[in-house]
Amino acid sequence: MSIPSEESRGEPRMSEEIDYMTDTRPIAAGEIAPGCKKRDPIVVAENVTRSFGGINAVDVRHLEIPRHKITALIGPNGAGKTTLFNLLTGFDTPNSGSWQFEGQSIAGVSSYKVARMGMVRTFQLTKVMGKLTVMENMRLGASNQSGERLSKALFKGIWGGQEKKITQEANVLLEKFKLDAKKDDYAASLSGGQRKLLEMARSLMVRPKLVMLDEPMAGVNPALTQSLLDHIKNLKSEGMTVLFVEHDMHMVRHIADWVVVMAEGKIVAEGPPAEVMKNPAVIDAYLGAHHDVDLGDAEGIKELAAELVADEDSIVGTENAGIISADVLTTEAEEPNGTAHGRRSSEEPNRTDESGSTAQPNRTEKDTE
Numbered sequence: 001m002s003i004p005s006e007e008s009r010g011e012p013r014m015s016e017e018i019d020y021m022t023d024t025r026p027i028a029a030g031e032i033a034p035g036c037k038k039r040d041p042i043v044v045a046e047n048v049t050r051s052f053g054g055i056n057a058v059d060v061r062h063l064e065i066p067r068h069k070i071t072a073l074i075g076p077n078g079a080g081k082t083t084l085f086n087l088l089t090g091f092d093t094p095n096s097g098s099w100q101f102e103g104q105s106i107a108g109v110s111s112y113k114v115a116r117m118g119m120v121r122t123f124q125l126t127k128v129m130g131k132l133t134v135m136e137n138m139r140l141g142a143s144n145q146s147g148e149r150l151s152k153a154l155f156k157g158i159w160g161g162q163e164k165k166i167t168q169e170a171n172v173l174l175e176k177f178k179l180d181a182k183k184d185d186y187a188a189s190l191s192g193g194q195r196k197l198l199e200m201a202r203s204l205m206v207r208p209k210l211v212m213l214d215e216p217m218a219g220v221n222p223a224l225t226q227s228l229l230d231h232i233k234n235l236k237s238e239g240m241t242v243l244f245v246e247h248d249m250h251m252v253r254h255i256a257d258w259v260v261v262m263a264e265g266k267i268v269a270e271g272p273p274a275e276v277m278k279n280p281a282v283i284d285a286y287l288g289a290h291h292d293v294d295l296g297d298a299e300g301i302k303e304l305a306a307e308l309v310a311d312e313d314s315i316v317g318t319e320n321a322g323i324i325s326a327d328v329l330t331t332e333a334e335e336p337n338g339t340a341h342g343r344r345s346s347e348e349p350n351r352t353d354e355s356g357s358t359a360q361p362n363r364t365e366k367d368t369e
């Protein structure tokens with residue numbers, strides 16, 4: 001679907017419509033660097049901080065989220081991604097900071113008002129109401145839109161003219177998300193992946209401009225993964241902006257237009273996915289040496305095996321070291337100093353141990369042990 005462009009920052013308004021799936025105009029307004037300005041930001045945050053005891057969970061000097069793009073927010077566990085989501089959407093209160101959505105200051109605005117303004121989010125642990133039916137959950141989503149209370153959201157007839165319209169909209173979304181056959185089932189009976197879909201469908205009842213997804217792939221059965229990816233791409237094609245937190249680098253690589261990297265509360269890198277994933281600081285702190293390999297197919301596995309052969313740091317653990325070929329292990333084992341499998345332990349820190357506590361997507365040393 002094509003949507004009229006909304007230019008900002010002094011650029012001429014284009015008279016023709018823009019297809020946001022094929023729009024190749026630059027995302028950054030100038031040089032790409034952590035906290036850089038965007039050509040057309042939908043969110044601008046300034047000096048946002050949040051600490052818990054002695055921990056600076058979020059310490060963001062400047063962050064802009066590009067409109068009509070899919071932005072991935074990545075970083076090790078505890079980097080502050082979810083806390084930043086909570087702050088921006090009014091689910092938590094910062095120690096300091098200001099931020100605008102669509103040019104309007106929304107710091108201190110409650111979560112339901114933020115949703116009504118068009119900025120919605122989903123949660124890492126899905127929050128659908130298990131004892132309500134799928135359709136009732138959808139109605140609850142619409143209640144954010146009209147500011148109605150829970151009781152009104154659930155009981156027929158109270159909404160008068162709106163009821164029919166809301167049900168129609170819910171039906172369209174449920175059909176799109178292939179949940180229409182389950183609309184009278186309790187949400188508790190859905191699989192984890194279907195609940196994620198329901199949570200996403202429900203958030204769309206407010207017709208948002210910005211959809212923020214916290215780990216949409218976590219706990220989703222591989223059979224539903226592609227469908228979730230397609231739904232997220234569709235949000236963009238329908239003119240929405242998406243910001244998602246994800247540890248699954250396959251997803252980040254395949255659907256993100258832009259990647260923002262957080263570590264210890266700060267924005268430490270950002271840019272197009274291919275560039276960010278080549279950034280040595282990001283690789284060291286988060287991705288690990290072989291992050292670039294797609295393990296979704298046999299070629300990817302072969303590629304990883306070849307990379308591991310060339311990377312002596314990868315030889316850890318026992319001789320049954322997974323996908324490392326027996327030839328390689330034999331060669332290593334025959335080295336005169338006899339340290340082939342334990343060489344990092346004395347003179348260098350073992351990267352597996354170091355990163356194991358933080359870097360979930362690192363499918364390298366850990367997985368080959």
Ligand SMILES: Nc1ncnc2c1ncn2[C@@H]1O[C@H](COP(=O)(O)OP(=O)(O)OP(=O)(O)O)[C@@H](O)[C@H]1O
Nearest residue numbers: 052055056057075076077078079080081082083084
């Ligand atoms: N309610 C809280 N009380 C105390 N500490 C908290 C709270 N929420 C978050 N933290 C701490 O703030 C830091 C940032 O946590 P946050 O959950 O935002 O990280 P994250 O990047 O989302 O991590 P993950 O990828 O594991 O979800 C962590 O050190 C966490 O322990």
